[in-house]
Amino acid sequence: xxxxxxxxxxxxxxxxxxxxxxxxxxxxxxxxxxxxxxxxxxxxxxxxxxxxxxxxxxxxxxxxxxxxxxxxxxxxxxxxxxxxxxxxxxxxxxxxxxxxxxxxxxxxxxxxxxxxxxxxxxxxxxxxxxxxxxxxxxxxxxxxxxxxxxxxxxxxxx
Amino acid sequence: xxxxxxxxxxxxxxxxxxxxxxxxxxxxxxxxxxxxxxxxxxxxxxxxxxxxxxxxxxxxxxxxxxxx
Numbered sequence: 001x002x003x004x005x006x007x008x009x010x011x012x013x014x015x016x017x018x019x020x021x022x023x024x025x026x027x028x029x030x031x032x033x034x035x036x037x038x039x040x041x042x043x044x045x046x047x048x049x050x051x052x053x054x055x056x057x058x059x060x061x062x063x064x065x066x067x068x069x070x071x072x073x074x075x076x077x078x079x080x081x082x083x084x085x086x087x088x089x090x091x092x093x094x095x096x097x098x099x100x101x102x103x104x105x106x107x108x109x110x111x112x113x114x115x116x117x118x119x120x121x122x123x124x125x126x127x128x129x130x131x132x133x134x135x136x137x138x139x140x141x142x143x144x145x146x147x148x149x150x151x152x153x154x155x156x157x158x
Numbered sequence: 159x160x161x162x163x164x165x166x167x168x169x170x171x172x173x174x175x176x177x178x179x180x181x182x183x184x185x186x187x188x189x190x191x192x193x194x195x196x197x198x199x200x201x202x203x204x205x206x207x208x209x210x211x212x213x214x215x216x217x218x219x220x221x222x223x224x225x226x
Binding site for chain 1: 189198
């Protein structure tokens with residue numbers, strides 16, 4: 001259970017980093033003229049100035065997925081490994097990671113082919129990693145559901 | 159489920175309380191209640207043996223098959 005508590009703390013740290021990232025980006029975009037000097041860079045991208053906000057949407061999807069995983073881990077700490085609530089939360093988290101990773105992958109591919117001056121090969125690797133994590137969460141949720149069934153049967157064996 | 163647990167009938171015949179039986183066979187009253195109500199998924203041979211020993215009866219006196 002200590003490993004789960006460590007993972008829970010790590011996910012919490014990631015959530016805090018995401019919030020700081022959102023707040024920092026919001027400040028730089030709307031309350032400061034720091035980014036105006038880089039606006040000409042976006043001219044080469046497919047969506048122009050709005051390219052940066054597409055990435056933000058994927059970040060929000062991943063962030064909601066992280067919240068779901070955090071909630072699932074909290075239930076594991078409360079009720080033990082095999083419970084249906086954690087399985088449900090991990091399915092939601094897994095789906096969101098898969099969607100975010102897939103959309104990010106497609107978006108980076110478009111950027112790769114349409115924006116000739118910039119290459120995002122490294123980011124495509126990150127998208128695959130996110131998809132693998134999402135798929136792993138799906139498998140873990142299946143294990144938790146099966147374990148929950150076995151646990152219930154064992155408890156009802158007198 | 160077509161398997162009916164007639165533990166209540168045997169307890170009445172032997173004039174024994176559920177709490178006493180649970181104590182003798184070494185299971186909790188909550189688990190005995192699950193067994194009596196038919197919610198149990200399975201019964202261990204060791205539990206069945208202890209019940210038969212405590213109530214001086216046969217497994218057939220406790221378990222009955224009634225077709226749906």
